[in-house]
Amino acid sequence: TVLVVVDQPASIGALPLTVARDAGCQVAYLPGLAMRRIADLYPGEAKTDAKDAAVIADAARTMPHTLRTLDLADEVTAELTMLVGFDQDLAGEANRTSNRIRGLLTQFHPSLERVLGPRLDHPAVTWLLERYGSPQALRKAGRRRLVEVVRPRAPRMAERLVDDIFTALDEQTVVVPGTGTLDVIVPSLAKSLAGVHEQRRALEARIEALLEAHPLSQVLTSMPGIGVRTAAVLLATVGDASSFPTAAHLASYAGLAPATRQSGTSIHGEHAPRGGNRQLKRAMFLSAFAALHDPASRTYYDRCRARGKTHTQALLRLARHRISVLFAMLRDGTFYQPRSPRTA
The missing domain is CATH 1.10.287 (Helix Hairpins)
Known part of the structure; x- marks a missing residue:
């Protein structure tokens, strides 16, 4: 089986991916952050198309866990x-x-x-x-x-x-x-x-x-804080979330999974990682802010603040919690059911 890997699936890689699918090949892409980190392992500072192609090929051959699957997008x-x-x-x-x-x-x-x-x-x-x-x-x-x-x-x-x-x-x-x-x-x-x-x-x-033509649109917009634009971003970036095994994988992809920073005796606690899909991360953060009028979301936010979290930290934790709820909604095709969450 032939595997075709690109690093820019939404731009110059769109046509090669379409041709590869039409020819019956498997397709995947190497995220930009992973590619830059892998490229740092190679000698020299040159940045050429040939070197990029070699990095992508080596990553596909020796580090397949760095690749992301690409589902065939429907027209909508x-x-x-x-x-x-x-x-x-x-x-x-x-x-x-x-x-x-x-x-x-x-x-x-x-x-x-x-x-x-x-x-x-x-x-x-x-x-x-x-x-x-x-x-x-x-x-x-x-x-x-x-x-x-x-x-x-x-x-x-x-x-x-x-x-x-x-x-x-x-x-x-x-x-x-x-x-x-x-x-x-x-x-x-x-x-x-x-x-x-x-x-x-x-x-x-x-x-x-x-959105009205998409079967999951009403599922997404049933969640407080998710409107037309946010629902569109979610469908465009994660679809039905079937490519993510768990909610934790989805949170990691969105850059909302807490990362512990410690070195020797220095422990700095947990922080949101700098990576992740920026488009999805921003949409989840803004939707968490918009959801503060929802009693369940407000309760979760207030509990985080009571534990000493800053406004931004509390919103990020709320966004992470909402990712888990959203994953279950997409997986099961069910509408949002409010309940008071426990503080993570």
Whole structure:
């Protein structure tokens, strides 16, 4: 039997894997972290395609335990994988653009940034900044005009937002040199940010439609803290979890299995490993945070805090516990059943 191994199954390795499957070959991939560690065992610091191929071949021959199986993805899962990746690219772009706007406002008018910065995700705020990008432009437009601009997109917050804006404008009496450039830069950035937000909303609708066609979507979303985007990430990264023998294997893959650090007489306790699938780890961490409104999850979190864990450590422990629950749900095809968990 021929075994075909790649190190980038979601990019340049996709076509070779498809051809190999079509030819009846077994397929697997070598994770990047494992490949880098194995490559360190070889002499020389050169990084070439030929050396990478030799490392992959030797790993497949002498260290088969480092390989990961690759299940044939169905059309829905394949589409979800692509859309989830694109959505995360857009999320990164939105974060960068938002930070750029907040940085400019902080530089020239900190009080205004404190009002508008936390609200940049709201369409009414980006719409406003597209038209009035500087403190002078906002003041010149006047309260009445700004309320008229904001109200169609935010009826409830229009007057409150405008009041907050003018309160912030009154707090600064000096004009920082270069403030006038905001009339050019901020509207352009706000337009780009609004466009990215619109793309993400359209993409979420597409992802939601795909999820409805997947038999495990309702199983995943029955768990508190798991919405459309998180469910899509889970299906794209682990599928039905059948390739993981136990919940511990899944936790290790996600980078949520505690690792003990000790050397001689120095013991540093257990920490979350730095490796693992970053996409899955982030999704589980954020879903754990979102699940704090759930009584069972909150009880587990509070018990961890009572034992001296920090907020982040408690969330990581909650995420690890939820991995075990999630594994059982996927394995058995059952919906989430709340119960008070014991602290690990």
